[in-house]
Amino acid sequence: MDGYAGRMLRVNLSDGDITTEPTPEEVIHDFLGARGLGAYLLWTEVPQGADPLGPDNKLFISTGPLSGTLFPGAGKMDFTTKSPLTGGYAGASVGGMLTAEIKYAGYDSIILEGTSPKPVYLYIDDNAAELRDAEAYWGMGSFALEKRLKDELGEEFQIATVGPAGENLVKYACISHDFGRQAGRGGVGTVMGAKKLKAIAVRGSGGIPIADTAEFARIAKEAYRACKEAELLDVWTRYGTMMVTSWCDENGALPTRNFQSGSFEQGSSIYAPTFREKIVVTDKGCFGCPCPCGKYSYSKKHDVYVEGPEYETNGMMGSDLGVGDIEDIAKANQLCDELGLDTISAGGAIAWAMECYEKGILDRDQTDGLDLRFGNAEATFALIERIARREGWLGNLLAEGVKHAAAEVGQGSEKWAIHVKGMEQSAYDTHDATSMLLAYMTADVGAHHNRAWAITYDISVGRDLVTPEKAAKVIELQHIRPLMDALGCCRLQWVELGMSLDYYAPAMTALTGVEYSWENLLHISERVWNLTRMIWVREVEGFGREWDAPPSRFVEEPAIGGTTDGKFTPPEAAQRMLDYYYEQRGWDDDGIPRPETLERLGLAELVEV
Amino acid sequence: MAVTLIPTGMLREYTGGQDRLELAAGPTVAEMLEEVDIPPAVVAGVVRDGELVPKDYRPRDGETIRVLVIMGGG
Amino acid sequence: MRLYADNAKCSGCRACLVACSLHLFGENNPKKAALAIVPHFPAPGTFEVNVCTQCGECATVCPVDAIHQNEKRAYYVDPGECTLCMACVDECPEGVIFTRPDLDYVWECDACGDCVDVCGPSALWITEREEV
Secondary structure, three states: OOOOOOEEEEEEOOOOOEEEEEOOHHHHHHHOOHHHHHHHHHHHHOOOOOOOOOOOOOEEEEOOOOOOOOOOOOOOEEEEEEOOOOOOEEEEEEOOOHHHHHHHHOOOEEEEEOOOOOOEEEEEEOOEEEEEEOHHHOOOOHHHHHHHHHHHHOOOOEEEEOOHHHHOOOOOEOEEEOOOEEEOOOOHHHHHHHOOEEEEEEEOOOOEOOOOHHHHHHHHHHHHHHHHOOOOHHHHHHHHHHHHHHHHHHOOOOOEOOOOEOOOOOHHHHOHHHHHHHHEEEEEOOOOOOOOOEEEEEEOOOOEEEEOOOHHHHHHOOHHHOOOOHHHHHHHHHHHHHHOEOHHHHHHHHHHHHHHHHOOOOOOOOOOOOOOOOOOHHHHHHHHHHHHHOOHHHHHHHOOOHHHHHHHHOOOHHHHOOEEOOEEOOOOOOOOOHHHHHHHHHOEOEOOOOOOOOHHHHHHHOOOOOOHHHHHHHHHHHHHHHHHHHHOOOOHHHHOOOOOHHHHHHHHHHHHOOOOOHHHHHHHHHHHHHHHHHHHHHHOOOOOHHHHOOOHHHHHOOEOOOOOEOOOOOHHHHHHHHHHHHHHHOEOOOOOEOHHHHHHOOOHHHHOO | OOEEEEEOHHHHHOOOOOOOEEEOOOOOHHHHHHHOOOOHHHEEEEEEOOEEEOOOOOOOOOOEEEEEEOOOOO | OEEEEOHHHOOOOOHHHHHHHHHHHOOEOOOOOOOEEEEEOOOOOEEEEEOOOOOOHHHHHOOOOOEEEOOOOOEEEOOOOOOOOOHHHHHOOOOOOEOOOOOOOOEOOOOOOHHHHOOOOOOEEEEOOOOO
16 A cells, blocks of 8 residues: 555553554545544444553554655654543644654554553564563653663664653643654543553654655655745744744733633743743754744753743643743643643643632642642642642642542532533633634544634634634634644644645645545545544443533633633523534534434444444 | 835735835834734734744834734644 | 755754655655764754765775766765675765665765755755865
8 A cells, every 4th residue: 555554563462462464455545544543443443431541442553644755744643542531532643753663664553452561662673563671661751761762772763652640640641752742632641651551662664655756756845845935934933833822812812820811911921032032942843844843942940951832831831820931831841741741731730720729729738738829830840740640639639630620629610620521621712712612612532722723713703703604614624634633744834834735635646546636635534523523422421512512611701801801702602603513514413423424424334323 | 215014925915915015114013014904813923034023013214024924823 | 066954953854864765766765865864852952964075985985996976076886886895884974875775785965955955944955065
């Protein structure tokens, strides 16, 4: 199969058995790869009701057809599993160098099943694959372990690790790679830690077969040229996603003090120019990317290196916690990275706790002496450590995620647990942005922005408008953006540089020898979207509209201060957005895909409804 | 001499397709945007010499200011 | 002609390596490329790019005189004459002249410029070699 490695590696951690099998061509035809392949494998291989932390759950690590090829942004891959955080579908993406290396070693997917009796790491060197003892590495942080494994095995090896957070089964533990990249959301690191798989080390020396090499190279070079000529390339490269901080602050989208507001009075001290000037060392990119968003940084104040912060961490560890010092945010980022925690979920959990503390619902006994007021960066550092190690009552509670923590503590604190489906919301305040609110309500992993980033659309057509067109926009984005996750490439060349979407289908055709059109690709993406929806339907008893409910803060409480001062979205408006959405998706009033929709997408047989 | 304002991407829709505007020095960038009818909400940032400057920056004679359209986020 | 690199601009993306292997072999395999990216992480957090400087040490040390210069004055290995003795690989000050198990002889940079075309940060460029 041109464009693919052609085989999958199946690793049974319970008995140590490792086998290879051919990548099923029909599955690739219908689901493409990476996120699509992961969704298919999750549906077919993980039994309904599996314990996410038990041996029946699997972690699917998949590359895509564009991964590792000469194409702008060809450096992404997918981790899919049943989420220990939400109980539903989890699909997290990571960049860096890993996807290319796995493909060169000759695998489209690595399937991790069972549970190892002892800590191990997976060693892959082309055709050699074995589980090796990782007892000596247990407890190590991500940078420390990656450096150690590269020293021991060779610089050429690409490394992915879980940190203490994954070992301790913190529900939003991440998988770290390439000194600063993470597969962050949904607890993919938790599953890897539960399986006692401390790390994966891969080296691959093979090439990727291409159907029409000359044509593929021609298209790729044209795409690179377009990126090099993009108007925004220099500014984007200089600042990365941090660039958007000032715009968010000005437009009431920068989450402040647990999403109480969308503007932060200290905002300007965490804007991109300050960041660049104070701490940035190197523009660091993923495989094949002409517009490196990674900003590898050094904080003199804390004497730490970190890749970041990027916008999300700037929001969730900065303004959302009332912290306005870029070096403190960098330190919090570094702690999360080293310990292996998703910065977004950790930020959301800590912000909730801070609000509880300020409202007198948590006292200093419960915080183990921490003065957990908004803005207290030192308290943040201490709490991050405690969460990762499940130390103390609060650390252990927050390790479960904000939905669970609020259910435990009660006293109205559910009102400020900012999550959807149990996943903490990422860094766009949605008091007054109905498309973005809908995007968070309907993202298939929980409250994450990467499926649909619609907030500029809100601002250009009218923030509080409730229209079928807005729902259509969210759906359109939910097909295009995750398509990149199935192709194994990044979306930011299109999103940020404006690289034309017209390159993708011709590139796929030249790569695979299969005739692709943009419409085909979107159709496959819609298929995957409905499959991940069906995973929720299958796994969550009584799954329906309530699970798409917005965080109550945005539909009940006015924003405090800033551009959106006094604004919120009436709950009926949010529900009407959902009505438009379900209708256009061909789902019923409860948000369940209708039989004719599943039929149209060729899923009816697979999901047997 | 004047200040050259360069709107990028779809911001040119607000300036009747013009990708280069000459304005008198004196106002802040925010005021210049108002003058040419570019709504601040669709401006991601403002660049002078490859670096972001705040919207209250007052461009000097002979400077070129690029006005960046907000793209698609993260 | 020779390739130049500005380390400070390199983002470590490796697109150059893939472009090189496609040019030399028609293969998408960055492990078969005539330049190298050396990352220095976690500290100091920078990338180093090793490129062929066309120094000619390989030609000097070759015991069978298999390495010549083409019309761009870039060095190249004559496949008919190379015995894979590896003297040039040992001698290369940049560590970029290379062979791999599936190759019959040694390969080096021919200053084609494909890597330059795909370098987003413009960390690479090709120009006339400065005379020493």
